Amino acid sequence: SQQGEEDPQALSIQEGENATMNCSYKTSINNLQWYRQNSGRGLVHLILIRSNEREKHSGRLRVTLDTSKKSSSLLITASRAADTASYFCATGVAAGNKLTFGGGTRVLVKP
Amino acid sequence: SQTIHQWPATLVQPVGSPLSLECTVEGTSNPNLYWYRQAAGRGLQLLFYSVGIGQISSEVPQNLSASRPQDRQFILSSKKLLLSDSGFYLCAWSVTEQYFGPGTRLTVT
Numbered sequence: 001s002q003q004g005e006e007d008p009q010a011l012s013i014q015e016g017e018n019a020t021m022n023c024s025y026k027t028s029i030n031n032l033q034w035y036r037q038n039s040g041r042g043l044v045h046l047i048l049i050r051s052n053e054r055e056k057h058s059g060r061l062r063v064t065l066d067t068s069k070k071s072s073s074l075l076i077t078a079s080r081a082a083d084t085a086s087y088f089c090a091t092g093v094a095a096g097n098k099l100t101f102g103g104g105t106r107v108l109v110k111p
Numbered sequence: 112s113q114t115i116h117q118w119p120a121t122l123v124q125p126v127g128s129p130l131s132l133e134c135t136v137e138g139t140s141n142p143n144l145y146w147y148r149q150a151a152g153r154g155l156q157l158l159f160y161s162v163g164i165g166q167i168s169s170e171v172p173q174n175l176s177a178s179r180p181q182d183r184q185f186i187l188s189s190k191k192l193l194l195s196d197s198g199f200y201l202c203a204w205s206v207t208e209q210y211f212g213p214g215t216r217l218t219v220t
Contacts (some may be wrong), residue, residue: 042211097205101154
């Protein structure tokens, strides 16, 4: 079963705009990770935020985590056409480092 | 640096035929290894994971099995494929974050 649920399911924006997507989950986690998948390809790890962290930055990416609300957000600033992809959140637990993935947000950045 | 290989990239197999997908990792020792399946337009479903040679945990009951004959080799198999086995299969390895292979698109006809 899916632990994380992304919102929205799809997002269409103009190049240069910011893209925000959210992830909600149900049970306690060790960490939460965001991945990107270009069409028909494998997933690429973007950023990991641990359960005791509240915010993390990596380049144009900003991730927040609110464990009280069991939610996370991914912000892509100044989007580019190359950011067009599906973005997945995944919740991690310590045992076996298993991840449970959400259904993803499809982002289309129009040039 | 670490790399992960997965083959074949695409595969078309008839119902009832056997399956063997292979995944190998280079540049790391004793990684956790994972097999996922992704249906079209959906998230990933964890099928199997392994924390060491010969140690396989199955996450969902299904027509598939997995084996880890060597530290950095993970194999997904089936004796008789079903139509419902079609999908995009991804192998991954991890220390903390997971690193994915390029995937195998399997079509069962």
